Structure formats: C-alpha cells, structure tokens
Amino acid sequence: MIQTHSSNRRFGLSKSKITAFEQCPKKLWLSVHRPEVAEQDDGAEARFATGNTVGEIACALHPGGVMVDPPSLSEALAKTSSLIMGGHPGPIFEATFEHDGVLVRVDVLERLESGGWTAAEVKSSGKVKDYHRGDLATQIWVMREAGVELKRAAIRHIDTSFVLSREGDYAGLFTDADLLGELYDTISARPEVVAEARSVLSGDEPRKEMGDHCNAPFICEFAAYCSRDLPQGPEWPxxxxxxxxxxxxxxxxxxxxxxxxxxxxxxxxxxxxxxxxxxxPFHDAEGARKAMSGWGWPRAWLDFETVAPAIPRWLGTRPFQQVPFQFSLHLERRGGRMTHHEFLSCDGSDPRRACAEALVANIPTGATIIAYNAAFERSVLRALATSFPDLAPRLETMAEATVDLLPVARNHWYHRDQRGSWSIKAVLPTIAPELDYGALEVKDGGDAQAAWFEAADPVCDPLRREALEEALKTYCARDTWAMVAVARSLAGS
Known part of the structure; x- marks a missing residue:
C-alpha cells in the first residue's frame, strides 16, 4: 500500500471542503480565511449528534471492526496502513488516507474474501443525495491513488422501511447504494477540482454573485456576509x-x-x-363565517408537537416517523365556554400510547377537531390508530372529523405584514399582536423538538427538565389559542 503526499501543504483539503468548493468557491475561501464572519448554525449541534449516533450504530453492526482514532494525522495514516498491510480481517472504521494534500476518512472499509475492498460512507439520510456522490467520488479517488483496490463503494444510508422490533437491534437499519460504476467521470475529474479549489484558496477572496447555490445543497453560513453590500431591493418585492x-x-x-x-x-x-x-387588509368576514358554518360542536382546537428521530427509539417505530410527544387542546362548547387540556411526555419513554389515551379521554365523541394545516394532525391521528387497534375506531373518527383553519385564513384574510405567508406565526401578529411568540423560550416547532431531546436525555438536570416542560406547555397552548383568536377575528367576532 502506498501513502502519497503533496509538497503543497499550505491548504489541506478534505471531502467536506471540496463539497463546499463545489457549492461555491467563495464559501470555501471564507471558511478557511474568514471563518469569523459565518453565521451561527443553530441546528448544527443536533445534526452533528445525529450523525455521531448513526455512525456509532453502523460500527456496532460490525463487532470485529477496528477504529482508527490516534491523536495525530500521521499516526492515523500509519495505523490504517498497518491494518491493511497486516491483513486485518475485519472492517476498519475511519480508515485514513491522503493524496495530493487531500485527506479522507472512510466510515467503513471492509476486506472482501475474493480480494480487494469495499468502502461505505455512512449517511443519516433516508436516500442518496446529490452531494453524497461528490463526497464518495473524492474518497474513491484518494483511496485508489493510495493503492487501495476498491471493488465496491457505497453510500450506506438509512432504510426508511426498517421497523425496530427488538430493543437495541438495528440489524437491517442501513442499505447500501453502490455508486462505484456510475461515478467514473466524477472521479476522473477530481484532480482538476482539487487544483481549482487550491487555486481559489491561494488567491484573493473570489467574486461570486448570490443565487440559488446559496441554499443548495446547504444553506450557506456566509449568506449575510455576502449580502452586506448588495443594493437594497424594493420594500415589497x-x-x-x-x-x-x-x-x-x-x-x-x-x-x-x-x-x-x-x-x-x-x-x-x-x-x-x-x-x-x-x-x-383584505378581510372577507362573511366568506370566513360561511366557510366555518358547517363546523359542529363541541370544537376541539388541536395541535401536536412531534419528534422524528433518524434512529427509531421505540419498538414498532420507523426511521423519521413522526411521534407525538405533546398536544394542546382548547375545547370549546357551544356558547363559548372554553377548557384547556394538554398532554406532554418528556421522560424518554414511548409517548404514543399515553398520547392516544389522552386524546380519547379529552376529545368528546362527535367533536369537530380544528387544526392549522390539518393534514399533519390527521396523519398523526391515523398513525396512532394503526399502532393501537383497540383505540383505532375513535382515532380514525377524529381524523375524519378534523377540519383545516389554514384555507379559511388563506381565502379570506391578508395583511401586508404577512409578506406572502399564511403560516400561523405570520397571520397571528396581524390579528392578535398581543399573542406574539417572541417572548417565549420555545418559539417554534424546531425549538420544541430541541427542548424535547434535551429534556428526554437521562443526564438532564431535573430542574432544567421541569423548566423545559413548562416552556413546552406554554408554547403548545399558545398555538391552539392562536387558532381560536384567528378564527374569531376572521369571523368578525
């Protein structure tokens, strides 16, 4: 096996840096020379944690594997070479290679009995994405130049049809998409791409107009920096x-x-x-009243909060399945009497059964259920019905009885401050500004998911968990009361 090295060490590259270059040369340059101007990515920590968990499970499925984790690059290169040349029979995790100043670490490298190797790049997505191909092409190019005889090279992604049937048993969680044969042209072009990336890094800050590439395949953390000197567009584009x-x-x-x-x-x-x-504002109160006139009583204003972990946590769940851990319910009787009911589970146990039972207990038979963008609430109710056949008749009836406030707002109200959006958080400030979300600790669905993951972590301090639970209750209750306020305003009452 040969480890090749570049004499040009000023700007080392990796597959992630090459991905950044292929998205935008300026993004790569700024990440190296001006990292301080990047905007904070609030979701980065959660994505990193998910990636780590997925990687750990992928490794655990190969108990004979060896992890390459020395403290220095030179030691990692040496250990990888030693394992390969020494005939290590099992998989190698984080096998480290370098060629022409480009460093790659291969998630899973397996020796084939027939000779040669198969490499897998583990991803926490449910399918192969376009940028995955570039990542894998970079790895293949470096490995081949380092003397590795590759017979297969795959993106190992999550199989979304997997169902957790035994606690901790993730055999079958992943599926491989072998891309070696179809990446020939991309691999062949890697030397040119690397040379261009290095040339960009050696020069002054590139000029690059903003465009669609600023959001694909990733939202660029330098967008604010790049837009700072752009002429201001019209107030109402x-x-x-x-x-x-x-x-x-x-x-x-x-x-x-x-x-x-x-x-x-x-x-x-x-x-x-x-x-x-x-x-x-455009306001068709008569049309709104007509649209809602068929909604029966009592009226159950309902909102769910869910998590959709890449790795199923509970028996009978699939990757990325929306699992409800909370709901808020404002129950309105004819004449205006209103009561509030809620459910929240933050102890990390499977919340579905308790959630389904709380729905059945608190939503009267025959109630009209009102949601905002109701397709989501219907899907959650139907998934619960599938999971619990004994409760299915009631839950299916609830799904059928769910109506949608969103099209009522979309068809009968518009204030220019919505700026083209009818999300509840865009509409509410134009109707009931006193119900602003800005002062809440949990302000949106993303915050709610992050709060749940923190609270459900066994190491979470009990006082912190209690605070998170109160913040979640306040937020979810605000969502359902917001629907009440919007509906009343639309109807002119």
Missing amino acids: VTLLPYGGGKRWLERGVDDLLDLAEADLNDRHARILAATRDGI
Whole structure:
C-alpha cells in the first residue's frame, strides 16, 4: 500500500471542503480565511449528534471492526496502513488516507474474501443525495491513488422501511447504494477540482454573485456576509407572491410588486397587491363565517408537537416517523365556554400510547377537531390508530372529523405584514399582536423538538427538565389559542 503526499501543504483539503468548493468557491475561501464572519448554525449541534449516533450504530453492526482514532494525522495514516498491510480481517472504521494534500476518512472499509475492498460512507439520510456522490467520488479517488483496490463503494444510508422490533437491534437499519460504476467521470475529474479549489484558496477572496447555490445543497453560513453590500431591493418585492408567483415577473425584469397591476394577476395575487399597496387588509368576514358554518360542536382546537428521530427509539417505530410527544387542546362548547387540556411526555419513554389515551379521554365523541394545516394532525391521528387497534375506531373518527383553519385564513384574510405567508406565526401578529411568540423560550416547532431531546436525555438536570416542560406547555397552548383568536377575528367576532 502506498501513502502519497503533496509538497503543497499550505491548504489541506478534505471531502467536506471540496463539497463546499463545489457549492461555491467563495464559501470555501471564507471558511478557511474568514471563518469569523459565518453565521451561527443553530441546528448544527443536533445534526452533528445525529450523525455521531448513526455512525456509532453502523460500527456496532460490525463487532470485529477496528477504529482508527490516534491523536495525530500521521499516526492515523500509519495505523490504517498497518491494518491493511497486516491483513486485518475485519472492517476498519475511519480508515485514513491522503493524496495530493487531500485527506479522507472512510466510515467503513471492509476486506472482501475474493480480494480487494469495499468502502461505505455512512449517511443519516433516508436516500442518496446529490452531494453524497461528490463526497464518495473524492474518497474513491484518494483511496485508489493510495493503492487501495476498491471493488465496491457505497453510500450506506438509512432504510426508511426498517421497523425496530427488538430493543437495541438495528440489524437491517442501513442499505447500501453502490455508486462505484456510475461515478467514473466524477472521479476522473477530481484532480482538476482539487487544483481549482487550491487555486481559489491561494488567491484573493473570489467574486461570486448570490443565487440559488446559496441554499443548495446547504444553506450557506456566509449568506449575510455576502449580502452586506448588495443594493437594497424594493420594500415589497414580487417574490412575496406565493407559490413561486414572483418568478415569472423577475424573468421579465420586474422586481417591485407595486409596479404590477391587479389586472395582470390572479385573484389571490391581486388581493396581495391591493393590501400591500393600500395598507388595508383584505378581510372577507362573511366568506370566513360561511366557510366555518358547517363546523359542529363541541370544537376541539388541536395541535401536536412531534419528534422524528433518524434512529427509531421505540419498538414498532420507523426511521423519521413522526411521534407525538405533546398536544394542546382548547375545547370549546357551544356558547363559548372554553377548557384547556394538554398532554406532554418528556421522560424518554414511548409517548404514543399515553398520547392516544389522552386524546380519547379529552376529545368528546362527535367533536369537530380544528387544526392549522390539518393534514399533519390527521396523519398523526391515523398513525396512532394503526399502532393501537383497540383505540383505532375513535382515532380514525377524529381524523375524519378534523377540519383545516389554514384555507379559511388563506381565502379570506391578508395583511401586508404577512409578506406572502399564511403560516400561523405570520397571520397571528396581524390579528392578535398581543399573542406574539417572541417572548417565549420555545418559539417554534424546531425549538420544541430541541427542548424535547434535551429534556428526554437521562443526564438532564431535573430542574432544567421541569423548566423545559413548562416552556413546552406554554408554547403548545399558545398555538391552539392562536387558532381560536384567528378564527374569531376572521369571523368578525
């Protein structure tokens, strides 16, 4: 086996840096020369933790494997070489190779009985993504140049059809997509890509206009830095028109919504233009009352909070399955009497059964259930019905009885401060600003998931867990009361 080395050590590269370069040369340059101007990525820690957990499980499925984890690069290279040349029979984890100043660490490297090796890059996604191909191509190129005879090279991703049937048994969690044969051209181009990346790093900050590449395959942490000197666009850009409605106007050279005429737009876009131009909200109270007139009593205003871990935590669950750990329920009787009910489980145990039982106990038979973007609540109810056949009739009836407040708001209300969005958090400040989420510790669904993962961790301090539980209850209750406030305002009451 040969370990090749580059005489150019000034700018070492890795597969992640090459991925950054292929997204945007300026992103790579800034990550090396100006890392301090990057915006904080609030979700990075959670993604890193998930990746670590997925990697640990992938390794645990090969009990004879050896981890390459010396403290220095030179020792990691030497240990990898020693394991390969010494005939180590089992898998090698984090096998380390370098060629032309490009360092790669291979998640799982396995020796084949017939000779040669198979490499797997473990990903915590449910499918192969485009940038995974570039990552794997970089690894293959470096390994081949280092003298490794590769027979297979795969993206090892999560099989979303896997169901956890025995505690801690994750055999079958992963599936391999062998991409070696289809990456020939990408691998062949790696020397040129590496040379271009190194050239960028050796020069001044590149000039690169912002565009779609700023968000794909990752939202760039340098977007604020890159946009700091851009001329300010119009206060009301055409991109406020929803469902991509502004794109065709941008293609015609029109970027200001106020330059359009209502006659040029469909009804919804025309309403947005009129409300934006005049500052007078569009409000069809009669239409809203008519849309809600068929909703029966009592009315159960319902909102779920869920987690969808990549690694199933509970028996009978799949990867990325939405599991409800909380709901808030404002139960309204005819005449306006309102009671609040809630469910929350933060102890880390499977919350589904207790959640389903609480729904059955607190939502009266025959109630109309009201949600905002109700497809989600229906899907949660139906998944619970599938999991608990004894409760299925009630839960299925609830799903069928669930109606959606979102289209009522979308069709009968628009305030220009919504800026093209009808999310509950965009609509609520235009109707009931006193119910602002800004002062809450948990402000959105992402915060709620993060709070649950922290609270459910066995090492969480009991006082901290109690504080997180109160913050979650306050947030979820705000969501259902927000629906009540929006509906009443839409109806003009």
